[in-house]
Amino acid sequence: MTDFKVIGAGLGRTGTLSLKMALEQLGFDPCHHFIETVLHPERNHFYQAHAEDGSNEEVIKEFFAGYQATVDFPGAWFYEKFMEWNPDAKVILTVRDTPESYVKSTQATSFCSNANSNWLSWKLDWWVRCYYGRPHSIAHRSLIKRHLGVNPNHYKTDLGKMYTEWNAKVKRVVPAEKLLVFNVKEGWAPLCEFLGVPIPDTPFPRVNSTEQYNSYPGNKEFLRARRAVYGIQVAIGIVIIGVLVKYALQLFGLV
16 A cells, blocks of 8 residues: 655656655655665566556555655656545656756666667667666566657657656646645755745755766666677778778779
């Protein structure tokens, strides 16, 4: 059973880990975030079970049992359901300054495969990610398309549009009196006022920058392998161009 006081409806890479730490400091502890899947892998059978039967609510309740709050994926997928189960809970929609800043952040981190410019580069990127990814991370990425309606890692997906449409839907669905649209740059004041708690005398948490994200175990190895694969693609491209140029010169009798 879930007993949420706070429901995070914002997409990942919108300050959700900073918000998790802030909420826990304010007493909404523990708060679920995707990082919990690394810290508590014993619950990760949820991904396979949810993939097999998305309508099984008991699977969702078991996965989030014991948490007072949730932010980031996979919790954000279920914000409407969580509102039904926890009618007194408040909802926080974390946002970035602009859709462009969201795209820049995600293309450098969680949805970096989206930055590829062609099918071959994208497919090679996907294979590398599958090789280095944890099993639950791979399942997680497969489920994202189901819940967001698009594959954010596909090179043709418009991440800015995805972000804008997701936020617009949250604003339509959640009653205004229960919703806080929050940029973590705003700090403690609007968050504490919304939740009705005192403002701490410590700085607002600032964590999980692009640099920090890419330094985590797994992510670091993936990026190293990704750069190697990209280098191989460039080398192959240079060889092919060289062969074609030589053939053209021979064809026209220039060599």
